Amino acid sequence: MHTAEELSKVLKVLADPTRLTMLKQMQDGEQCACSFVDCFDISQPAISRHLKMMRQAGLLLERRDKQWIHYRLNEASPFYSIVVDLLGQVEMIDASCDCDAECAI
Amino acid sequence: MHTAEELSKVLKVLADPTRLTMLKQMQDGEQCACSFVDCFDISQPAISRHLKMMRQAGLLLERRDKQWIHYRLNEASPFYSIVVDLLGQVEMIDASCDCDAECAI
DNA sequence: AGGTTATATAACGGTTTTGTTATACACGGA
DNA sequence: TCCGTGTATAACAAAACCGTTATATAACCT
Structure with missing residues (x-):
């Protein structure tokens, strides 16, 4: 149970197509930035700031591996179930574009 | 099922404490503006614009009665179940302040 | 018709969002 | 230690958000 202020702050973080898609991808597992x-x-x-915003909202956890930083959903967030419910309503467009095997921007 | 763009637009409408509270109140039934x-x-x-935004997002229906306009949730909206789920997470602060019996700003 | 009430729109301003480019920091390897 | 790669931060600009006050529109009532 949350206040309207608390929930609206989280919804503001979720209310962006890029961030929604990033979160959706992280549902498939950890993603390298x-x-x-x-x-x-x-x-x-821009990507970095989207990640920071979600991290600051407590939605993400990060794990550093050498120069790469891997992000994943924070299942301990009080808003985790809301995030999962919402992501369940999102259809993925472009299926996969991960470079986790060999990170090289 | 929605695209990330579609969902983010609706979430942007929901991501405001005033609008969340208004929606929550409309769950108790039609509310006079x-x-x-x-x-x-x-x-x-400001109230009028909040209502317009939610109406344009398809979340609300309105009913005119003399000079008063009553708003209610649009149960036919493709996002209705999402709205209901989210409102279920919102705790109400100040219980009731309706003037439906005798509308007189 | 004229006045009152309820709601909507217009015009404006401060803050927030979201992108950009430029630059700094962190790490690994030759 | 120097260089390349990955990530974060700083500084800036355009657009959106959200409030205000002033004004317009719609409906009711005498």
Whole structure:
């Protein structure tokens, strides 16, 4: 149970097609930040800021491996079930564009 | 099932504490616009624009009765179940401030 | 018709969002 | 230590958001 203020803050984070798609991809497992840079037609700094916003909202966890940073959904977030429910309503367009095997932007 | 673009547009409409609270109140039944003006510490034009935004997103239906306009949730909206689910996560703060019996701003 | 009430629209301003480019930081390898 | 790769931050600009006040429109009532 959340206040309207709390929920609206999280919804603001979710209310972006790029971020929704990123989250959807993370449902398939951990994603390297560089894979997002590959996937979307926006700059690397833009991707970085989308990730930061979701991290600050408590929706993501990160794991550093050498120079790569891998992001995943934070299942302990109080909003995790809401995120999962919403992502269940999202259809994926371009299926896969991960570069996890060999990260090289 | 919706595209990320479609869903993000609706989430943008939902991502506001005033609008979330208005929607929550409409779950209790039709609400006269003037009751919202009573409830919130924002101007009447601001209320009017919030309502317009939700109407344009297909989330609301309106019914005119004399000079009063009553708004209610649009159960036929493709996003209705999402709205209901989200509202289920919202706790109401100030219980009731309706003026439906005698509308007089 | 004229006045009152309810709602909507117009015009404006401050803040937030979201992209960009340029630059800094972190890490690994020759 | 220097260079390349991956990621983050800074500074900026355009657009959207959300409030305000002023004004218009719609409906009711005498």
